[in-house]
Amino acid sequence: MNGSDSISTGPGSGAPRRSDATRGAILAAARERFAADGYERATIRAIAKDANIDPSMVMRYYRNKEGLFAAAVAIDLRLPDVSGADRRQDAGRILVEHFLDMWEDNEVLTALLRVGVTNQAGAERMQGILRDQLLPVARQVCPDPEQVPARAALMASQLLGLALTRYVLRMPPAVELVRAEIVAWLAPTIQRYLTAPSP
Amino acid sequence: MNGSDSISTGPGSGAPRRSDATRGAILAAARERFAADGYERATIRAIAKDANIDPSMVMRYYRNKEGLFAAAVAIDLRLPDVSGADRRQDAGRILVEHFLDMWEDNEVLTALLRVGVTNQAGAERMQGILRDQLLPVARQVCPDPEQVPARAALMASQLLGLALTRYVLRMPPAVELVRAEIVAWLAPTIQRYLTAPSP
DNA sequence: GATGTTGGCCAACGCTCGTTGACGACGATA
DNA sequence: TATCGTCGTCAACGAGCGTTGGCCAACATC
Numbered sequence: 001m002n003g004s005d006s007i008s009t010g011p012g013s014g015a016p017r018r019s020d021a022t023r024g025a026i027l028a029a030a031r032e033r034f035a036a037d038g039y040e041r042a043t044i045r046a047i048a049k050d051a052n053i054d055p056s057m058v059m060r061y062y063r064n065k066e067g068l069f070a071a072a073v074a075i076d077l078r079l080p081d082v083s084g085a086d087r088r089q090d091a092g093r094i095l096v097e098h099f100l101d102m103w104e105d106n107e108v109l110t111a112l113l114r115v116g117v118t119n120q121a122g123a124e125r126m127q128g129i130l131r132d133q134l135l136p137v138a139r140q141v142c143p144d145p146e147q148v149p150a151r152a153a154l155m156a157s158q159l160l161g162l163a164l165t166r167y168v169l170r171m172p173p174a175v176e177l178v179r180a181e182i183v184a185w186l187a188p189t190i191q192r193y194l195t196a197p198s199p
Numbered sequence: 200m201n202g203s204d205s206i207s208t209g210p211g212s213g214a215p216r217r218s219d220a221t222r223g224a225i226l227a228a229a230r231e232r233f234a235a236d237g238y239e240r241a242t243i244r245a246i247a248k249d250a251n252i253d254p255s256m257v258m259r260y261y262r263n264k265e266g267l268f269a270a271a272v273a274i275d276l277r278l279p280d281v282s283g284a285d286r287r288q289d290a291g292r293i294l295v296e297h298f299l300d301m302w303e304d305n306e307v308l309t310a311l312l313r314v315g316v317t318n319q320a321g322a323e324r325m326q327g328i329l330r331d332q333l334l335p336v337a338r339q340v341c342p343d344p345e346q347v348p349a350r351a352a353l354m355a356s357q358l359l360g361l362a363l364t365r366y367v368l369r370m371p372p373a374v375e376l377v378r379a380e381i382v383a384w385l386a387p388t389i390q391r392y393l394t395a396p397s398p
Numbered sequence: 399g400a401t402g403t404t405g406g407c408c409a410a411c412g413c414t415c416g417t418t419g420a421c422g423a424c425g426a427t428a
Numbered sequence: 429t430a431t432c433g434t435c436g437t438c439a440a441c442g443a444g445c446g447t448t449g450g451c452c453a454a455c456a457t458c
Contacts, residue, residue, distance in 0.1 A: 126368055153373040
């Protein structure tokens with residue numbers, strides 16, 4: 001009936017289709033290419049070849065390249081709750097560890113960062129994540145509600161900066177840092193940005 | 200005589216030429232486009248149009264797109280000396296203020312960051328800047344020589360993270376921070392990354 | 399077994415890109 | 429004034445891009 005039924009961006013949109021495997025292969029290939037090459041150089045043709053299907057299938061399932069990107073980088077950071085009195089003073093460490101977990105096994109984040117830098121839609125997606133996911137966390141632990149956006153932005157600057165130097169630019173000294181070092185250095189920074197009195 | 204004489208990447212390569220104005224216009228337009236659009240979307244044609252000349256002139260003067268990029272993003276951070284005993288304890292503030300100065304009036308840095316994220320040559324250029332310019336500064340103030348690379352990388356992560364969120368992604372809360380706030384929040388972070396005992 | 403729907407491939411479109419080479423106009427030098 | 433290197437334009441090339449539409453085979457439904 002509805003023509004747009006055949007365009008889906010995720011689960012929960014009806015019965016399983018025979019093409020679900022192909023759709024998944026396309027999404028997986030797209031994430032990999034977007035992460036490795038950025039928006040412009042990740043071509044539909046290359047993604048289709050990775051997924052072993054014809055480029056026209058990508059258009060059928062995701063309408064156009066923008067739709068494919070939107071479907072490929074749907075992200076839930078699954079940020080932990082840090083509102084408890086005991087966890088509040090550990091928020092920095094908890095958040096840094098969580099971010100490292102997310103980045104290490106999730107190429108979607110690399111894709112999003114790479115694309116966000118050169119693509120308006122990608123940048124807006126990242127702004128949305130800051131607003132909808134990072135800001136609420138800051139609100140949990142930050143004393144003054146008025147300072148929440150600024151503190152969330154500071155936290156984002158340090159966490160994204162680490163991701164940038166380590167996972168995207170791959171600067172050797174940043175790559176060589178081991179997990180424990182990163183946590184030990186960054187956790188106090190994040191903790192201070194979130195809870196320390198305004199300097 | 201030498202054909203490659205006509206391809207120059209900067210001053211000091213001989214007598215002034217009649218085409219110096221054009222060369223400069225091309226470089227200025229290239230910087231603007233690379234900063235605004237990244238490597239792929241900054242087309243030679245668009246740059247040439249901005250400079251009011253024919254695209255083929257760009258090729259004649261800079262050989263190809265890669266050569267143009269290399270010429271456009273030659274960067275000297277002009278990092279201040281922080282080796283004096285009195286300045287050493289102020290290194291964080293001095294460096295943060297210097298970085299803000301550099302970023303605010305210098306679109307070359309935005310260009311380099313935008314391109315570094317999606318282009319291998321750009322990424323290598325940034326690695327070179329970390330190695331040749333940031334690392335020596337860390338060496339001036341860092342107690343243990345063995346820790347210099349790690350500490351420089353931490354400093355880079357915070358400074359580039361700020362540039363990323365504020366000047367490239369333009370996340371609203373990061374844009375709204377005023378200069379004094381940024382210095383007050385980031386200076387202690389940088390100072391700690393450089394001089395605090397290993398945690 | 400006929401019919402309609404879905405999954406997939408193929409060939410082509412219009413467009414833009416980086417790049418090339420031929421050619422004319424200008425200005426310095428002799 | 430004649431010559432020659434420099435500056436600039438114009439038209440075109442081959443390639444790759446996103447995207448489209450037609451076609452065929454496999455499946456589901458009756």
